[in-house]
Amino acid sequence: MSTAVWPPIPPDQLLQEEAASQTRELEWLLGELQETLQALKAGLEECAALLAPSEFGATLVLSTVKSETLKGFITREGTRIVKGDVKLRVPSLPPPRGSATYDLTISTLPSSPTLTVPQLVSARTLINTCLDIIDVSTWTGDAMNANFISGQLRLLHDNLQEARHNLKGSPDVIPEWNETSVLPNIFTPPLPANVAFHLYVSDAAILVEIRTLEPAPEEPQSGFSLRGTLAAALGSSRVPLHDEVHRTFEYRHQKVCVKEKVRVESQDPSLISAMAKLSALEHTVSRGRLALSIVMDDVD
Template identity: 55%
Template sequence: MSTAIWPHVAAEELSRVQDLSLANELKWLLDALQDTLKSLKAGLEECAYLLAPTEHGSTLVVSSHRSESLKGFITRVGTRIVKGDIKLRLASLPIPKAYTSYPLAVSSAPHAPPLVLEQLTAARTLINACLDVVDASTWAGDSGDPHFISGQMRLLDVNIHEAKAALKGGADSEASTWWSSLIDENTFDPPLPSNLSFHLSILDAAVLLEVRTLELVTSTTPDHHSAFSFRDRVAVALGASKAQPHDEMGAVFVYKGQKVTVREKLRVESQDPNLMAAMAKLNALERSVALGRKALDMVMEKDD
């Protein structure tokens, strides 16, 4: 069975009508995408607000689970940590006299180097770039040019994806390399000890704090892998797994130009509601952009 058009339409006329229909559909879609761009701008402005400095900032508790090894708080204002009061109890970090724990306090002195979360700086920059793209798509360029709008939607897709990646963090992020992401010791008052690494990053929209005590690698550095008690050695001989104090035990890192090993390591995550909300909004915005791009590609008859 075949389908025929009645009355008969000439091939040229049919092609003209099809082209006209496609052109009308494309015009309708471009008009609809202007409304989408307005919604995207509102969502991006909300994300920018969540990452912007506020009067009081976000005060986050940082505390080690089931131990007194690390207790305290930090206050984030925009991309900076402006306050911090942390107490450490580590076997490899001597406690000063008259103290019950080692104090770490972010300096409030005007000349103190700032403690900046570079991932948040990157995310804010990318979100602002998205807002510029939306404004250019609405006011500066030809909103009726499908190729122009397609390029702008692609820029939005890339920038939103990278902003999400900055808030996601993880092992592939440059911010995760604590040995190269150095903090000026004068950021703290008193200054950070030379054998202590203090590292802040963003992981899954949470603030991740890692504290490490370090030891220089020399020819006389003991092999920590062999530093087991008699009971540990017997347990290993009987088939038990070899206990590790932390996941970087025995690894050698280059820190401030010197080879070091990590003696003790603490890792604490603190959920930040504003960062979590920004991540959720970016996820929704990314889906909206993807749907707009897909619809435009289909009407423009682009290959998938």
Template identity: 45%
Template sequence: MATSVWPPLPVNELKAAEDESTERELSWLLDSLQETLASLKTGLEECYALLAPIEPGSTLVLSSPRSESIKGHITRIGSRIVKGTVHLKLKTHPPLVLSLSSTDPLVLTPLSSLRTLLNQALDCVDITRWTGDRHSAPFISSQLLLLHGILLEALSLLKGNTFHTHPASTSANSSSTESSSGVDRSGGLGLGASGGRDEWTKDPPSPTSFTPALPSTLALNLDLSDSSLLLTIRVLEPTSQTPNTFTRFAALTGMTRRLEHDEMDAVFTYRGEEVRVREKVRVESSADPSLLSVGAKLGQIERVVESCRGGLGVVIGKPEGEED
């Protein structure tokens, strides 16, 4: 940033005058940031309130438009799925209707983690405003960096895991697309976990969360995806199970076709048993209004924090993109 002094000063006095001008500008900017931080706190509190477990919650539709593979609805209150019914008509499993138990709800770990991140962001704002030296540019800059990182992590949770990516238009297509595309937006994550492709095996839902109890041949996962819920159903078979003569003959002659997907050749340990994924189907729910609102608010807050960091960096002479 260039500073100029008027009227023109001798060279030996110019540097001192420029430093004084910069100090006044920095003082004004640090004071104005306190007002910005107050408004950011209000926005974060609104986001936190939108995730509160308040009835009646959000009822979301699960429907594959050109297929009967998955149909149903679920109700989210806070970070819990408290009720719902899912109709399954899979190619390799008998038809099944699952009802969620109201006494043993499913927990969406990403939403619990998101509330924790919002608490951390609120604490960061309070520390920046009241605990540290509000007139210290290095302190404010480091706090803004920390706050920005928390917000980016929160936004990534709302967007969902991107271990695999594909166009959004294919997220709830026909059964052939769902089962054989081999594309996984969520990376096959279990109830809100984040990480590798085998995360869905580490914390499976309790079979008693469903009526009838979830069969051992099925694995059900819920995750976040672009402020919606992503349901993934896997049909499992033990690796110890060998195909009978008719099954081998049908496969060799082309009477049956192997359902292709990204986990078809992988072996997983699920509930203490080595299994393969025989069929994999997923569908996105209808958009969750509360999550959409949280995403929009958090996105705006993140942009404001990024702008504040940039403005402060210019005044203190920090090169763009340099970390504290």
């Protein structure tokens, strides 16, 4: 876009006027960004509150669709799961005598380990980091220094994005089940050695995966058992029971196969709200960064 000045002024004076105009525009924008930062702080405090422990916690129902394989609930308080009772019906985990289900109950004893959700811990830490960045941008650093504010907005955007990824459950933040399964003594009675309980966040929902395990064959034939190979040769079209049926995993220093796998999802309204707010805040910061880059003539 070109500009014209009438009556015409000398080129040197025109350059001075353009520079002065850009300086005034930059000062105005930096002032507006301070107001934006305060609005962002209020939004981040709302997100932090959604991930903070509440008086009664959030009780989430767990249930497999169209089956009685798994029924139960968990209670989330902030970044921790403080209660939980799951009733499981799978052939590879027979229930105790006199019971119709195998019950997995999270221990409430003070001596029991705490069941934390690493993605929620990370998201909450990143949100607190964002709040610190805003405080530094407002009170400690030079609020009218464009380069300083540009760097602070970049840090803010990166931390917001990472916090949202933790609630979204991006592939790089979801832990592998065989590396981060819940400790057996978190439950009462403790989990059997052949059961792995995995809990994580995906699309702002709590997902629970329970696997029953068996030792891996010493010499697997290209990942398939001898029974599976014979079945294929005979033309069997049996559908695998789960997506890990032909895989071998290293679990607690042993090679194992997954015999049965149950996966359930429970929507968490607080996490859904927090992720939506983080997305909106991230968009606001992106707009502020773009506006500042344009005025600073720093657009790639």
